[in-house]
Amino acid sequence: MSKLDWQLATVTAIRSETARVKTFTLSLPHWTPHLPGQHYTLRLTAPDGYQAERSYSVASPPEQTGEIELTVEAVEEGEVSGYLFEGVGVGDQLEVRGPIGGYFVWRSATGARPLLLVAGGSGVVPLMAVLRHRQRAGLHNPTVLLFSIRTPEDVIYQQELETLTATDPTFTLLLDYTRQAPTGWTGYHRRIDKALLAEVVGRFEASPVCYVCGPTGLVESAATALQDLGLPAEDIKTERFGPTGG
Amino acid sequence: MPSSFFNQGFQRKRPSTHKLPPGQYETHDFPVLSAGPTPRIALDKWTLTLEGLVEEPKKWSWQEFNALPQQDFNPDIHCVTQWSKFDTKWRGVSLDTLLEQVRLKPDARYVMASSYGGYTTNLPLADVREGKAFIGLIYDGQPLTPEHGGPARLVVPHLYFWKSAKWITSLRFMADDEPGFWERAGYSMYGDPWKAQRYADDDE
Numbered sequence: 001m002s003k004l005d006w007q008l009a010t011v012t013a014i015r016s017e018t019a020r021v022k023t024f025t026l027s028l029p030h031w032t033p034h035l036p037g038q039h040y041t042l043r044l045t046a047p048d049g050y051q052a053e054r055s056y057s058v059a060s061p062p063e064q065t066g067e068i069e070l071t072v073e074a075v076e077e078g079e080v081s082g083y084l085f086e087g088v089g090v091g092d093q094l095e096v097r098g099p100i101g102g103y104f105v106w107r108s109a110t111g112a113r114p115l116l117l118v119a120g121g122s123g124v125v126p127l128m129a130v131l132r133h134r135q136r137a138g139l140h141n142p143t144v145l146l147f148s149i150r151t152p153e154d155v156i157y158q159q160e161l162e163t164l165t166a167t168d169p170t171f172t173l174l175l176d177y178t179r180q181a182p183t184g185w186t187g188y189h190r191r192i193d194k195a196l197l198a199e200v201v202g203r204f205e206a207s208p209v210c211y212v213c214g215p216t217g218l219v220e221s222a223a224t225a226l227q228d229l230g231l232p233a234e235d236i237k238t239e240r241f242g243p244t245g246g
Numbered sequence: 247m248p249s250s251f252f253n254q255g256f257q258r259k260r261p262s263t264h265k266l267p268p269g270q271y272e273t274h275d276f277p278v279l280s281a282g283p284t285p286r287i288a289l290d291k292w293t294l295t296l297e298g299l300v301e302e303p304k305k306w307s308w309q310e311f312n313a314l315p316q317q318d319f320n321p322d323i324h325c326v327t328q329w330s331k332f333d334t335k336w337r338g339v340s341l342d343t344l345l346e347q348v349r350l351k352p353d354a355r356y357v358m359a360s361s362y363g364g365y366t367t368n369l370p371l372a373d374v375r376e377g378k379a380f381i382g383l384i385y386d387g388q389p390l391t392p393e394h395g396g397p398a399r400l401v402v403p404h405l406y407f408w409k410s411a412k413w414i415t416s417l418r419f420m421a422d423d424e425p426g427f428w429e430r431a432g433y434s435m436y437g438d439p440w441k442a443q444r445y446a447d448d449d450e
Contacts, residue, residue: 004432004447008251043269045252052258053269053328079259079271087255095251100445102431103281216278220393223283233283233363240278 003032004100006043008093012067017156021122022085023059023071026094033062036129037105037211037239040068040098044080054080057125057239058099061132068098071156073122104239106130106211112141113209116200118192118222120148120214123241124156127211131164131171140170144208146200148192148218150179174200192218194225201229213239264322264332267439273329278393281427285363285392285413292397294381296344298418299354304347308397312383314339319380321403323410324439336401337384341374344381344417354419358426359400359411367411367426368435369402371419378404381414406437406444 001007009026016022039055060069075081088094104126106115115134117127124147134143149155155175165173176188176196188196201208210231212222219240226236262272289308297303306314318337324330350371357369373379382390382401390396395412402409408428429435434443443449 002447004445044256046257047252047254048257049252050258051269052271055327077260082259083253083256087253092254093251094253100432216393220278220284224286227283233285236283238280238282240280 001030003030004097005030006095006097009068009096011088011090011092011094014088014090017071018154020074020154021071021156022074023069024084024088024094025060025067025069026096027067028096031066031068032099033065034058034068034099034129035101035105035107036061036133037126037237038099038101038129039126040070040096041100042070042080043095043097044083045095052080055100057129059125059128059132061129061136063133063136068096071122071125071128104211104213104237106133108133108137108139112139114142114204114206115144116204116208116210116226117143117145118148118197118210118212118214118218119145120192120218121150121154121241122156123212123214123218123239126213126239128157128160130211131161135164135168140168142170142204142208144172144174144200144203146174146176146192146197148176148178148214151177152180152182172203192222192225194228197222197225198229201226201231207231207235210236211239212236214241216240262332264330266330267324268442270324270328270330270439273331275329276331276334276394277325277327277329279325279327279408280393280412281365282363285361287362287392287397287413289397293415294398295416296348296419297416298358298420299351300419301349301351304344311339311381311398315343316383317380319401319403321401323401323403323407326406326408326433326437326444330439335386336380336382338380338382338398338401340377341379341381341417342377345375350419353421356420356423358418358420358424359409359414360416360418361411362413362415365411365413365427367409368424368429369405369409370423370436373405374402374417378402382410404438406434406439408433409437 013025056070059071292308400411
């Protein structure tokens with residue numbers, strides 16, 4: 001079977017990450033290894049035949065064989081995310097195909113270049129697959145995750161990221177709260193801008209490969225700033241998520 | 247895969263007044279999709295070239311290009327990532343206008359569009375003629391912004407929007423089809439939204 005044939009996955013676990021974000025673990029009859037950054041397309045079919053498709057980044061690493069984890073943010077009035085949040089339970093089946101995507105992917109075998117991961121909100125999901133793969137593969141290339149969220153309640157994968165920070169001295173988590181920071185917070189508390197990125201890039205001894213994923217505004221400004229800071233365009237990979245203005 | 251599979255309790259939530267291609271949903275935003283940073287192109291350096299299987303290549307500067315006859319067009323656009331946007335408002339130059347200015351060689355059957363930043367995408371020549379394709383310069387009454395492909399992008403609305411190369415700088419006419427950037431990564435060589443030709447495996 002081709003990786004792009006539809007297959008019926010079974011939901012084996014559902015985990016709340018934040019109030020608006022859930023992770024669905026899907027067991028796949030025809031699992032193939034993915035590259036961190038790739039996505040699956042999920043297709044819902046109504047009893048009257050109406051179908052809707054959405055693409056979701058894989059959050060799990062390729063080492064987690066036989067299943068994938070998709071982390072989904074509830075979109076206001078979301079036709080597909082609304083159904084996933086309210087209508088899907090453990091044991092239900094969902095049609096998916098993948099893995100898909102050949103550009104916003106991290107190939108760890110291409111060398112241990114330092115990594116700068118810049119995430120806005122649920123843009124962290126494909127970057128989490130990178131971090132999980134890096135950890136499971138035992139790699140120690142210097143890696144920074146700069147994670148922009150609005151409030152402390154919006155930190156997806158918080159516990160796991162903090163554990164990784166505590167156990168891997170080559171990994172640095174930089175949270176950036178754009179609206180409301182925790183009491184006593186001394187870290188970043190503003191929208192990601194060029195000065196902030198200059199500080200973060202300055203932490204690296206060698207020029208990092210950058211993966212930027214989040215809302216369009218954040219990705220546009222971060223990718224442009226990274227280029228302005230002298231990083232080559234081919235080292236800046238972007239994925240734009242979510243609703244945008246014109 | 248049983249064809250009778252359905253998701254219990256799932257139903258259409260957002261009825262569209264328009265006809266949507268399979269798997270698509272309507273958006274009123276204008277989402278941005280590109281693989282890397284947005285190129286910034288100085289207008290005094292901008293050029294558009296027709297090359298490959300033409301009797302004589304043709305190159306326009308920004309000023310020359312903007313002196314060409316322009317027209318309004320209001321297409322529906324369909325992105326392979328499942329959003330569709332209806333009745334978009336553009337102004338630009340029809341590819342028919344450009345093709346009047348060169349003589350194609352008889353064996354030209356395909357076009358490779360190339361962009362600032364290195365992006366490429368392939369199209370059959372027939373799909374960019376007879377009012378089917380434009381170079382878009384104005385969107386919604388304003389100069390096209392860089393994140394949407396400004397200063398100039400290809401617009402081929404009857405195919406998935408990845409065929410509508412942003413930051414266009416050349417059209418190369420070819421005898422044989424060749425894959426572009428996404429096509430090499432496994433996307434459909436043609437990209438008909440109504441046939442849901444998203445990936446190579448979806449091609450007939």
